[in-house]
Amino acid sequence: MNIKRTTLALATLAALAFGAATPAKTFRWSFQGDLQALDPYALNETFSLGFLGNVYEGLVMRDKDLKLVPALATSWKATSPTTWRFTLRQGVEFQNGDTFNADDVLFSFERVRKQGSDLPTKLASVKSVKRIDDYTVEFTTSAPNPILASDISDWYIMDKEWAEANGAVDPVDVRKGVENYATRHANGTGPFMVKSREADVKTVLVPNPNWWGKPRHNITKAVFTPIKSPATRVAALLSGELDMAYPIPLQDAPRLDRAPGVSLLAGPEARTIFLGMDQMRDELLESSVKGKNPFKDRRVREAFYRGIDIQAIRKKVMRSASIPSALMVAPQINGFDPKLNKRPGYDPKRARKLLAEAGYPKGFEVGMDCPNNRYVNDERICQAVVGMLAKIGVKVKLLAQPKSKYFSKVLKYDTSFYLLGWTPSTFDSHNALSNLMVCLDKKSSKGKFNLGGYCNPRVDALTTKIQSEVDQAKRQAMISEAFKLVQDDWGYIPLHQQPLSWGKKDSVELAQRPDNVFDLRYVHVK
Amino acid sequence: MLAFIIRRIVQSVAVMLTVALVAFVLFNYVGDPINNMVGQDTSISDRAKLKHDLGLDDPVYVQFARFAWRAAHGEFGISYKHLRPVSKLIEERLPATLELSFMAGLFALVVGVPMGVYTGIHRDGWLSKVFLTISLIGISLPTFLIGILLILFFAVILGWLPSFGRGEVVHIGAWSTGFLTVSGWRALILPSITLGLFQMTLIMRLVRS
Numbered sequence: 001m002n003i004k005r006t007t008l009a010l011a012t013l014a015a016l017a018f019g020a021a022t023p024a025k026t027f028r029w030s031f032q033g034d035l036q037a038l039d040p041y042a043l044n045e046t047f048s049l050g051f052l053g054n055v056y057e058g059l060v061m062r063d064k065d066l067k068l069v070p071a072l073a074t075s076w077k078a079t080s081p082t083t084w085r086f087t088l089r090q091g092v093e094f095q096n097g098d099t100f101n102a103d104d105v106l107f108s109f110e111r112v113r114k115q116g117s118d119l120p121t122k123l124a125s126v127k128s129v130k131r132i133d134d135y136t137v138e139f140t141t142s143a144p145n146p147i148l149a150s151d152i153s154d155w156y157i158m159d160k161e162w163a164e165a166n167g168a169v170d171p172v173d174v175r176k177g178v179e180n181y182a183t184r185h186a187n188g189t190g191p192f193m194v195k196s197r198e199a200d201v202k203t204v205l206v207p208n209p210n211w212w213g214k215p216r217h218n219i220t221k222a223v224f225t226p227i228k229s230p231a232t233r234v235a236a237l238l239s240g241e242l243d244m245a246y247p248i249p250l251q252d253a254p255r256l257d258r259a260p261g262v263s264l265l266a267g268p269e270a271r272t273i274f275l276g277m278d279q280m281r282d283e284l285l286e287s288s289v290k291g292k293n294p295f296k297d298r299r300v301r302e303a304f305y306r307g308i309d310i311q312a313i314r315k316k317v318m319r320s321a322s323i324p325s326a327l328m329v330a331p332q333i334n335g336f337d338p339k340l341n342k343r344p345g346y347d348p349k350r351a352r353k354l355l356a357e358a359g360y361p362k363g364f365e366v367g368m369d370c371p372n373n374r375y376v377n378d379e380r381i382c383q384a385v386v387g388m389l390a391k392i393g394v395k396v397k398l399l400a401q402p403k404s405k406y407f408s409k410v411l412k413y414d415t416s417f418y419l420l421g422w423t424p425s426t427f428d429s430h431n432a433l434s435n436l437m438v439c440l441d442k443k444s445s446k447g448k449f450n451l452g453g454y455c456n457p458r459v460d461a462l463t464t465k466i467q468s469e470v471d472q473a474k475r476q477a478m479i480s481e482a483f484k485l486v487q488d489d490w491g492y493i494p495l496h497q498q499p500l501s502w503g504k505k506d507s508v509e510l511a512q513r514p515d516n517v518f519d520l521r522y523v524h525v526k
Numbered sequence: 527m528l529a530f531i532i533r534r535i536v537q538s539v540a541v542m543l544t545v546a547l548v549a550f551v552l553f554n555y556v557g558d559p560i561n562n563m564v565g566q567d568t569s570i571s572d573r574a575k576l577k578h579d580l581g582l583d584d585p586v587y588v589q590f591a592r593f594a595w596r597a598a599h600g601e602f603g604i605s606y607k608h609l610r611p612v613s614k615l616i617e618e619r620l621p622a623t624l625e626l627s628f629m630a631g632l633f634a635l636v637v638g639v640p641m642g643v644y645t646g647i648h649r650d651g652w653l654s655k656v657f658l659t660i661s662l663i664g665i666s667l668p669t670f671l672i673g674i675l676l677i678l679f680f681a682v683i684l685g686w687l688p689s690f691g692r693g694e695v696v697h698i699g700a701w702s703t704g705f706l707t708v709s710g711w712r713a714l715i716l717p718s719i720t721l722g723l724f725q726m727t728l729i730m731r732l733v734r735s
Contacts, residue, residue: 037609044565121567172609179610198618199608202691227690231674235689239681408558425567435566445569 025525026221027508029244029518030233034200034226039182040156041117041171046423049154050517051224054205055095056156056188059086059105060149064511064522066270066332066427068149072100072157072189081144081470088135092212094159095186095193102131107160116173122155122425144468146475150334150426162187191215191521192222200226205520217523237262237503243525244510246502246518250319250377256503265502266321270332270514271423272432273322273375275308275385275493277301278416280440280453286367286397286416294364295416295452301490302344303354307392308385309346310495317380321499327483328422328432330497332514335429335479340487343494351392363393369418370398371406376498382419410451413440418451421498423515429479433463437486454491543594550590563606580606621702622692629718634725641726642733661727673720680716688713 036043040052053061059073073086092100109129113120125145130138139148163169168182186194191213192205205222207215225242227233230249237245238259248256248264256264277295278284284293294300310324326343329336355363370382379400386396396417401409410418424431439455440447447453462482469475486492500516511522560577577583581592596603602612641661645654664672681689693709695702704710 036607039609042609043563044567118563118565118568121569179604179614183609199610199615225691232677232690235677235682239685239689241681241689404558404561405555407561411558411561425565442570445571448570449566 024220025218026223027219027244027520027523027525028223028225028242029246030225030227030236030242031246031518032226032228032230032233035203037172037183038186038194038197039168039171039180040158040188041112041119042183044118044121044425046516049156050513050515050519052156052186052188053154053190053517054192054222054520055186055190055194056158057190058152058154058156059088060153062153062427062513062515062517064513064519066514068153072105076149078146078470079138081468082141084139084141084148085132086137086139088137089212090135092189093210094162094189095208095210096159096162097210098159098161098187100157100159100189101134102137104157104160105129105137106131107163108155108157111158111163111169111171112155114170116171119155122151125151144470146468146470146472147334147426147428147430150428153426156188158182159187191217195221215521217521218525219520219523222520222523234503237505240505242505243508244502244504244518246500246516247376248501248503250321250499250501252503253319253321253501261506262503263506265504265512266499267512268323268330268332268497268514269423269500269516270330270427271375271421271498271516272325272328272330273378273381273419273421273495273498274328275304275495276418276420276450276452276454277304277493278452279491280455284366284416285414288365288395289360294358294360294366297358298490299354299358300360301493303351303358303392304389304394305344305490305493306347306354307351307394308388308493308495310343311346312388313381313384314496317377317384318496318499321501322376322496323499324496325494326487328436328486328492328494329424329429330514333424333427333429333432335476337476337480337483340480340483348388348392355393360393363395365395365397367397367399367416369406369410369415370400371403371419372400374403374406375419375421376501378419378421381495385419413442413451413453415451419495420449420451422449427515429483430463430466433459433466433479433482437482437491438463454486454489456485456489456491459485546594546597547590550593551586554586554589559606617700621695622704625704626714626717626721629714630721631725633718633722634729637722638726638729639733642730645730646734657730661730664723664727669720669724672723673716676716676720687716 031047033047035048035051038052040049040056042048057071059071060068060076061071063069072089072092074089076084076086079085088102088105094100106129109123111117112123125141125143125148127140127142130140132138141148163182166181168180172180172183184197189212191208191211193208195204195206197203203224205224207219227236233245234248234252234255236242253264253266256262278293279295281293283291284295287294314320314322314324324343326341327336355361368382368386370379372379382398382400386398389396409415422432422436435447435449437450437454438447438460439457440450440453459482462478466475466478466482469478500512502512504510507526509524511519513519559582560573564573564576581589600613604610605612605615608615641657645657648654677689680687691713692704693713694707695704695710696706704714
């Protein structure tokens with residue numbers, strides 16, 4: 001490290017001596033995992049798409065507060081309930097010099113829906129894309145979709161000529177077992193280019209000199225290293241080898257506070273953590289109650305809600321970094337209603353009374369599923385919940401597992417009581433309603449992540465209407481009504497908005513997006 | 527003599543197959559690979575289709591037979607995670623693995639043998655007692671803990687050595703070596719000690735006795 005610094009200092013002096021102007025600003029950062037591939041359609045995952053958002057761009061993008069702003073499209077408007085017209089930006093070049101125009105948009109639309117792509121759902125509402133002229137395209141949706149622009153904010157546009165010349169016209173299909181040029185090479189329109197890539201080792205980005213925008217950052221080289229072990233990642237940040245590292249385990253927060261020159265950014269994430277209950281079976285899979293399902297009685301659900309002391313969880317488990325929530329979506333999500341975000345208070349006495357009224361004066365036993373490496377302090381939250389429910393007479397048998405085992409169990413709907421987290425990928429409430437709160441239909445994938453089968457037909461009816469309502473005010477009213485129905489049913493127990501946890505050097509300025517995406521555009525190295 | 531060699535070869539193949547079978551079966555119980563390959567928006571029917579197309583809903587012994595047959599032909603297929611051929615991935619990581627193992631082994635020998643000789647000759651000297659205490663630590667502490675302690679002490683507190691990575695590597699043909707750069711050597715020190723410590727203490731005690 002010292003030798004690198006000395007060499008860098010000498011090089012800078014030499015450059016200055018020869019009249020060169022800009023000093024080199026290398027930015028080094030690390031995350032717990034790596035990209036799977038450089039192909040932007042390979043995996044629908046926040047980290048991969050966020051990283052590639054520095055190299056590739058879509059028609060629209062999100063700024064540091066998650067607001068939708070123009071990217072490759074300068075403006076867009078609905079020309080009819082089922083058509084959207086996008087005006088494309090002119091004078092944009094891909095990193096290899098090819099011009100960006102409507103043909104690339106059409107090509108990308110075809111490619112993202114081919115087998116092997118993991119992002120077809122982002123364009124699921126779009127029936128066709130028509131080329132009006134070189135710089136205008138028209139999307140036709142099968143039904144009115146008022147949030148089309150939100151759906152496509154991380155669908156990146158690829159270069160038709162480059163893909164055809166390099167055999168990357170189809171995304172990699174794991175079934176065929178053949179590698180693809182786009183897996184290890186990138187050609188986007190974004191502010192950075194991939195200089196080198198070694199999977200699981202290091203990826204180096206350099207600024208794109210032909211980018212259409214004006215850079216706000218001052219990076220000359222960005223080096224990304226995935227470091228799986230949280231201890232090593234924190235050590236690398238503390239020793240000065242990294243400028244930024246995430247996620248930082250919450251228990252290391254005091255260490256970062258004490259260490260000079262580094263600090264912890266713990267802003268809210270647009271992810272809501274909640275508890276769900278099996279309300280569809282006639283008898284729970286994992287419970288001491290035989291012949292009936294206690295969770296089908298709303299008094300039992302309310303008792304569980306009231307038995308959880310969310311402020312204690314916030315202070316003791318989350319080190320005051322979480323934001324308790326009464327809604328299943330965070331404030332950054334379109335459709336969030338602050339009037340509905342008042343949490344019914346912690347009341348263990350009332351909880352015991354409700355359980356007795358429902359016929360369980362001595363409580364009962366139930367099994368709980370929890371991941372232990374997916375959400376911030378997930379296992380500790382579950383353990384706190386177990387302790388709190390014990391106080392109202394419910395004995396919870398906790399099964400905390402790594403996420404690969406946890407998801408493989410609960411996605412088979414093999415659970416009675418579980419903890420889950422959700423960020424709507426479109427940052428719009430409809431995504432949360434349709435994935436978590438509509439009645440589960442295994443054949444059509446409706447309510448796919450409604451693992452407990454909560455079902456209220458009125459919520460379903462509202463969700464269908466919300467999907468195609470173009471009047472914003474009417475749409476918000478329906479969203480609020482749907483959320484209130486779920487709350488009145490005690491259908492779920494929302495817990496909190498979890499905190500992000502990024503560690504950074506004090507000499508670096510950056511923006512922390514609530515979706516945990518790290519955008520190099522805002523980085524300033526002093 | 528020939529019979530002996532043939533018997534040994536057959537035994538090795540049997541051991542390899544058994545180990546492969548156990549590892550393979552274990553992986554069936556660590557979760558659903560499909561879930562790691564697709565995002566949260568992928569529909570249930572698409573997941574089921576992918577599972578079927580990849581042959582992951584066949585019985586375990588069918589999957590293992592398919593895997594073993596292909597592996598015997600050197601076809602390791604494509605990585606679900608990286609979407610690249612597994613053989614290429616192994617090839618890329620081989621230089622780092624081999625260099626590190628070599629250095630760890632060298633450390634164990636070069637430090638273990640002289641220490642063993644010294645403690646053998648001066649059985650009651652105070653330096654011998656120090657070496658024996660170190661060997662006790664090397665045997666009792668788990669490797670991952672030694673690694674973390676070394677990182678904490680030498681990288682974070684003292685800042686003398688890097689806490690991760692290989693340093694700058696030089697590519698010679700298909701091989702990437704860390705032996706030709708100063709940062710490469712510095713990056714090898716702590717990992718080699720971590721890996722070689724256990725071996726070193728064993729060698730030392732053996733040589734001593």
